[in-house]
Amino acid sequence: MAAILLVTIPEATRMTLETIFSLCGLLALIGWAALLASPWIPVWSDRIAGWIVPGLLAVIYVALVLAFFGEAEGGFGSLEEVAQLFSSRPVLLAGWLHYLAFDLLVGAWEAREGRRRGVPFLLVVPCFAATFLVGPAGFLLFLVVRAAAGRRAVASAA
Known part of the structure; x- marks a missing residue:
C-alpha cells in the first residue's frame, strides 16, 4: 500500500522521513510557544496548542499509519513485538x-486547568517543560x- 501511495507522488515533491520529522518537531x-504565551492570548493559545497543531500532527500520523503499518512486522502483544514494530x-x-x-x-490541558484553578503561571511553566521532555512525569x-x-x-481564604 505504501508503494502505491508513494508512486502517485512525484519524486521531486516527496518528503523524506527526516524532513517530516523536522517539520513536525517545528x-x-x-x-508549545503558544502555551508559553497563553496568559496573554488564552483563546488563541487554546486553539493553536489544543487542537490545530495536534490535529495537523494527527493527520500526518494517520497518513503514516495507513501507508506503512501494514508492511511493518511486529505488533503490540509483547515487548519483543513492539520492538520489532518500531524497528x-x-x-x-x-x-x-x-x-x-x-x-x-x-500541555494545553495544563494551561487551561491552571487558569481555571488559579495556579500561578510561573508554576505551570516548569510543568510544560517536563511534559515536553518526559510527558507523564x-x-x-x-x-x-x-x-x-x-x-x-x-489556606489564604481562611
Missing part, C-alpha cells in the same frame, strides 16, 4: 508524532503543583 514547538522507521516516526501530539494536548508534576496551589488558595 510544528510542535509552535504549539520500521516510518512506524517509529508515527510513534514519535503520537508523542508530540499527545504531550502537547496534555510533567503531567504528574502538574498534578502536584495544582494540588499544592489549591491548598495554598484554601
